[in-house]
Amino acid sequence: MPECVSVSEFVQEVQDDWSSPTTSSFTSKMMSCRNTVYLLEEVSLPG
Numbered sequence: 001m002p003e004c005v006s007v008s009e010f011v012q013e014v015q016d017d018w019s020s021p022t023t024s025s026f027t028s029k030m031m032s033c034r035n036t037v038y039l040l041e042e043v044s045l046p047g
Contacts, residue, residue, distance in 0.1 A: 004032065004035065004036040004039060005033055005036050013026045
């Protein structure tokens with residue numbers, strides 16, 4: 001199962017990126033963010 005991120009983890013990553021973009025790890029975490037959105041979309045689709 002793909003790794004998921006919580007809302008608070010996502011917000012923290014965005015804040016870190018905003019305050020220090022050159023040392024941010026946001027781009028390396030994007031796959032986890034995308035996986036979370038994908039899983040949420042799958043759950044919310046009518047079956």
